[in-house]
Amino acid sequence: MKKRIDKRATRGELANQSLWDQIVEIMKFSGPATGLWICGPLMSLIDTAVIGQGSSIELAALGPGTVLCDNMSYVFMFLSVATTNMVATSLARRDKNEVQHQISILLFIGLACGLSMLLFTRFLGTWALTAFTGPKNAHIVPAANTYVQIRGLAWPAVLVGWVAQSASLGMKDSWGPLKALATATVINGVGDILLCSLMGYGIAGAAWATMVSQVVAAYMMIVALKKKGYNAFALTIPSASELLMIIGLAAPVFVSSMSKVGFYSLIIYFATSMGTHVVAAHQVMIQIYSMCVVWGGPLSQTAQSFMPEMIFGVTRNLAKARLLLKSLVIIGTISGLVIGTIGTSVPWFFPTIFTPDQSVIQEMHKALIPFFMALAVTPCTHSLEGTLLAGRDLKFISLSTSGCFSLGAFVLLLLSSKGYGLPGFWCALVAFQWARFFLALQRLLSPDGILHDNDSGKYKPTDLRAT
Secondary structure, eight states, X not given: OHHHHXXXXXXXXXXXXXXXXXXXXXXXXXXXXXXHHHHHHHHHHHHHHHHHTTOHHHHHHHHHHHIIIIIXXXXXXXXXXXXXXXXXXXXXXXXXXXXXXXXXXXXXXXXXXXXXXXXXXXXXXXXXXXXXXXXXXXXXXXXHHHHHHHHGGGHHHHHHHHHHHHHHHHTTOOHHHHHHHHHHHHHHHHHHIIIIIITOOHHHHHHHHHHHHHHHHHHHHHHHHHHTTOOTTOOOOOOHHHHHHHHHHHHHHHHHHHHHHHHHHHHHHHHHTTOHHHHHHHHHHHHHHHHHHXXXXXXXXXXXXXXHHHHTSTTOOHHHHHHHHHHHHHHHHHHHHHHHHHHHHHHHHOGGGTOOOHHHHHHHHHTHHHHHHHHHHHHHHHHHHHHHHHTTOHHHHHHHHHHHHHHHHHHHHHHHHXXXXXXXXXXXXXXXXXXXHHHHHHHHHSTTSTTSGGGTTTSOTTOTTTO
């Protein structure tokens, strides 16, 4: 078993490879990982396309509905980041028992968080939707609540699946999780067609299809982890010291995730206040954006999976870590331009895929330029922030993202009061994304950054509580 772990830990190491070899190796890992990030938004995009053909009201209801189902899930992104980071760092030290123990603890935390969200959705879902949509859009609350209540049943499976998926990625395996999510996406697509288009269940049918697909994906993630020699059904209650250690790692990531979720939710909130057509247009645009923006996610995941061995492991080499970052930025720049072009072309040339309503289409077209600008920079931003997460420069990540949120919220409020509408909201998103990019870039280029030798003792895996 030790031999197999050593082989897995050393397979695909990038520390001793040239720039071109690194790019090739990154593509081998991030290619399947891209599928992981695409599957979730693809499910929501399928829901949007199917529902939009039947009812503009139900299409608008997907806006606040997805905030409570999809956007809220990113509040628990700390589980994913913590799992990948802890597993990758332990594997860099060749400690399989520590990996199993960490997985068991994080699975317990994921299940506990999932059950909490299930109860929140069940008892406070209607209140949250009513508060979010406001009195002007009370007519979309019943449809949104139907969607949320059904999707909410999958919360425990979703978060347990996230931990299992992130553990596999920390082991540099992106194919196992991809198979699970690809199966789930097929189930969701077939379910939407059957329940919505053929049987006429509308938004409820879309919710059932997505919920079932998420449960299936979680089960397949657990099975994939078990095949690697780890018991994914073993749950361990963390001790006080272990909980503090995880909180030290998770709290800054939680603040960062909440800032991003909060900003996207604020945009939907202000769009919702402007009427059904605007919020329906924004729902289509944000789903296309979510579908495209995830192409940068694998670059962040690559940094989190491969960087720890260069920063903390027995093969520590900061010069090679900087070379890996250069490779990630090159790929991110190319990806951003390609994805921005393709993503903008869809609502420009093929808007009727999502809705036949011309009023909604006109609102979509008004936001195309800022839509492209926000998309183009995102893959590079993910590369930079993923490197900061891998090096556990967590305080900076939390402070910079929360600062961008505070400034962005003020800009949104100002633009809303001036009546700039949907284009103004997307311009605020452009400012939010580019500010994150420049702040992360400046941090990594700084002599005080995690990739410079004069701070070799500053960032250590054991310094979590201090962080």
